[in-house]
Amino acid sequence: MKKNLSIAAVVASMGLILSGCSSSDNESNASGAVKVVAAMYPLEFVATAIGGDLVSVENFTPPGVEPHDLELTPSQVVKLDDADLLLFISGFQPALEEAAQQSAPANSLELLSVDGLNLLTATEDGHGHGHDHGHDHGAEDKPAGEEAHSDEEMVNDPHVWLDPERLIVVAKAVASKLSEVNPENADAFESNLAAFVTELEALDAKFTTGLAACERDLIVTSHAAFGYLADAYGLSQEAIAGLSPESEPTPKRLNEISKEAKADGTTTIFFETLASPKIAQTLADDLNIEAAVLDPIEGISEGQTYFSIMESNLEALRKALNCK
Numbered sequence: 558m559k560k561n562l563s564i565a566a567v568v569a570s571m572g573l574i575l576s577g578c579s580s581s582d583n584e585s586n587a588s589g590a591v592k593v594v595a596a597m598y599p600l601e602f603v604a605t606a607i608g609g610d611l612v613s614v615e616n617f618t619p620p621g622v623e624p625h626d627l628e629l630t631p632s633q634v635v636k637l638d639d640a641d642l643l644l645f646i647s648g649f650q651p652a653l654e655e656a657a658q659q660s661a662p663a664n665s666l667e668l669l670s671v672d673g674l675n676l677l678t679a680t681e682d683g684h685g686h687g688h689d690h691g692h693d694h695g696a697e698d699k700p701a702g703e704e705a706h707s708d709e710e711m712v713n714d715p716h717v718w719l720d721p722e723r724l725i726v727v728a729k730a731v732a733s734k735l736s737e738v739n740p741e742n743a744d745a746f747e748s749n750l751a752a753f754v755t756e757l758e759a760l761d762a763k764f765t766t767g768l769a770a771c772e773r774d775l776i777v778t779s780h781a782a783f784g785y786l787a788d789a790y791g792l793s794q795e796a797i798a799g800l801s802p803e804s805e806p807t808p809k810r811l812n813e814i815s816k817e818a819k820a821d822g823t824t825t826i827f828f829e830t831l832a833s834p835k836i837a838q839t840l841a842d843d844l845n846i847e848a849a850v851l852d853p854i855e856g857i858s859e860g861q862t863y864f865s866i867m868e869s870n871l872e873a874l875r876k877a878l879n880c881k
Contacts, residue, residue, distance in 0.1 A: 591739045592641045594662060596653055597624040598856050599718040600644040602863045606753045607732045611742050617653060623831045624649065624855045625801060629656050637662055641738050644668070644731065646715045664738055669713055671730040674723055677788060678711035679781040679800055714800060716853055718863070720785040721761040725754050760867055764790055767871050772879035775821045777814060779828040779837040780804065782853035786870075792878075797826075797836055806836065818844055825877035827851035830858075849873055 590613040595601035601616035608614065617633055618624045627650045629637075637643065637653075640662035645653055647667050657665070669676060717723040732750040736743035768790045776783060781796035795817055798804040806814075818826070818840075825847045828837035834848060841848035851873055852866045874880070 591735060592636075592639060593735075594637055594640040594643045596627075596643075596645040596650055599724075599854060599863065600646075600668065603718075603724070603728050603731050603753075604642075604644060604735075607728060607746055607749050608735055609745070609749050611739065611745060612735065618650075618856060620856060620858060621831070622856065627652050629653065634660050642666065642734060648713075649715050664734065666730060666734045668717065668727060669715060671727055673726045674717050676717070677714045677784045679714050679784060679796070712800060714781065714784045716782045717785055718854060719783060719867075720789040721757040721764070721867075722789060723785060725757050728753055728757070756864070760864060761789075763868070764871055767875055768792070768878070768880055770881040771875070773821055773823070774878065775817070775823060776851070776874065776877070777818050777823055777826050778851060779826070779832065779834070782829070782855075783827075783851065792874075797840065811836075811840065814840065815844060818846070823877075824879070825849050825873075827873070827877070829853055831856055847877075849877065 590611060591608060593604045593608065593612050593614045595604055595614055595616045597618040598616055601614050604612060604614045615636060617629070617637075618627050629652050634656050637656055638660040641664060643657060643662040643665040645657070645665065645667060647654070647669055717727060728750055732746045735746045739746075774791060775793050775795060776787060778794060778796045780798045781794065781800050783794050783796075786792070787794040795814060797810065797814055798806045817823075823844075823846060826837045826841040826844070826849075828834035828848055828850060830850060830852050838848045851870055854863055854866050857863075857866065
């Protein structure tokens with residue numbers, strides 16, 4: 558991971574940044590829009606959907622940058638200090654959390670603190686750990702590896718947005734927070750929330766139908782980002798490495814994955830868009846099977862949206878699992 562920009566250096570530069578604020582910044586402030594800082598794309602997506610024209614949302618993670626590698630610029634620290642609301646994920650982007658401690662926004666919402674998410678965990682080597690959840694369409698069996706690895710250190714999986722039902726829970730929390738910050742527009746936020754929930758429910762129905770009758774239910778991924786998606790739709794995830802895309806698998810772990818893939822008849826090893834596909838591609842080549850993209854939607858490219866990527870993910874899963 559790149560070395561984080563020191564907060565001391567940022568603070569030293571803030572005088573220059575403040576003196577050079579643009580007229581566009583002044584216009585934005587004059588508009589009265591709620592100023593929201595989103596740590597990464599999924600949070601920007603939700604805030605924009607709920608806030609509409611009533612919010613000004615800035616995603617601090619630039620396109621093409623892996624969110625874990627975020628470094629803050631001096632201008633971003635200034636914007637953070639001036640924000641009405643910060644949306645972030647604890648432990649996901651240390652540079653942002655460090656800056657927020659010293660340049661605190663007026664309000665904040667930490668994603669994993671939202672009630673009702675039924676958080677999942679995973680070990681650092683990629684084994685998932687599930688539990689009972691609120692999905693009628695989810696599997697009740699424990700994911701593979703839970704019993705054998707329950708004594709290993711478990712960490713919370715932050716990728717809740719990959720389950721549309723959990724994203725609805727997040728959206729409701731964001732709508733509530735925006736209504737606290739800007740109560741005069743609470744009705745508009747609730748109206749936008751209702752429309753957004755309808756879209757997410759339709760997406761959830763597509764996944765439920767699309768993955769209802771598949772030849773296999775095991776997905777092999779480059780890192781453990783898809784636990785919630787698997788939990789939601791009765792699938793089982795086995796990851797080459799842990800929750801961080803920069804974690805390296807051990808030879809033992811690679812051997813375990815290889816054996817599981819062969820036993821399952823796996824046809825595809827999934828890799829991601831913002832991390833190196835090298836290990837996944839090498840494993841796929843060794844097994845003489847395909848490697849394909851399954852996107853954790855930590856960032857997007859021009860022309861993409863959360864919904865378009867989720868539908869691409871569904872098609873990739875249906876092909877890999879030979880769904881009817």
